[in-house]
Amino acid sequence: MNAILPTVPRRAPAALLALRLLVLALLPAALLAPRPAAAVQAVVVARGLDQPWALAFLPDGRMLVTERPGRIRPVAEDGTVGAPLRGVPPVDATGQCGLLDLVTDPAHATNRLLYWTYAEAGEGGNTVAVARGRLEGDALVDVQVIFRQQPRVASRLHCGSRLAFARDGRLHVGLGDRFGRRADAQDPANHLGKTVRIESDGRVPADNPFLGRAGARPELWSLGHRNIQGMAVHPVTGDLWHSEHGPQGGDEINLIERGRNYGWPLVTVGREYVLGTRIGEEGPRAGYEQPLKVWLPTSIAPSGMAFVTGNRYPGWQGSLLVGALRGQALHRLSIEGRRVTGEERLLVDLGARIRDVRQGPDGWIYLLTDGSGAQLLRLLP
Ligand SMILES: [Ca+2]
DSSP states (O other): OOTTSOOOOTTOOHHHHHHHHHHHHHSOHHHHSOOOOOOOEEEEEEEEESSEEEEEEOTTSOEEEEETTTEEEEEOTTOOBOOOOBOOOOOOOBTTBSEEEEEEOTTHHHHOEEEEEEEEOOTTSBEEEEEEEEEETTEEEEEEEEEEOSSOBOOSSOOOOEEEEOTTSOEEEEOBOTTTOGGGGGOTTSOTTEEEEEOTTSOOOTTOTTTTOTTSOTTEEEEOOSBEEEEEEOTTTOOEEEEEOOSBTOOEEEEEOTTOBOOTTTBOSOBOTTTOOBOSBOSOOTTSOOOSEEOOSSOOOEEEEEEOOSSSSTTOTTOEEEEETTTTEEEEEEEETTEEEEEEEEOGGGOOOEEEEEEOTTSOEEEEEOSTTEEEEEEEO
């Protein structure tokens, strides 16, 4: 029953019944209607994308979409999908790896720099590399690799990866544990299962937390991650938030802070697939950060994410939108400070795996679906 109506006992006195009828007659119809499910709809902007992974916006109104097999495609404002940009280095597209995330430089309007992550083949396996290049027409020029995850691993799995520029101009890279050697996520001597922080040309910032520590990689910013799939900078605090794939039941949202340990695989609520056995302790445990949100008991496989800053969507300002691959939905998380206070599942009827979520400079939310024949969607309230 609608909460705004007075409660009426089963055998209501006639006066009360009359009062209730009067209230019903006076209430506007809109208040009596069942509360509608969030009436957002997804409108197709572009289709026919092949395993798209990331979306970025250019100052001229075009968008760029990465395709995991190794392409970066421009998408015109009218949705026309262009030929791949020239100048992208060879990509090792295998399993979950390939050409993955893409961001523009904070000063892209003047320097036209782009940054992307991709799996690079090499001796002993592939590595997740970060490249940057300058966009000139339909080509990337002066392409340099500014970071390589060490060591190389012979793996097709857990390549992460996401990029985000913090407010101080430093580039954060969210990396995976490459699946086979999960304990490496706790070892500061490698880049597996870590986030790293570099300057936009790849140099190590002088104030990095592990810089100068014996046996530690100087690029490290945080450790104990499994497979980072989404990253976004909070629009008010500047904090770095991310989504991470756990094993069964261990998908997480975290707020990433300098030098902290996020637990994997020692502290996790996730369990082994199939067997359901524990992997680590559930925490909290001193010295390890608890996630701000986990999905239990079923993994949704969270993906790209974005904070809503505009007023296009009534009541959503400050929300964190997170795509779900396995969960085939868009999750809207209400945030207060560092607490996730509410959750709404959207676009359930679409039945699509969501790979990336971004807010455009026009204030609209854009989504990429996953797989072959995928779509770029605009979310309308
Ligand atoms: Ca964790």
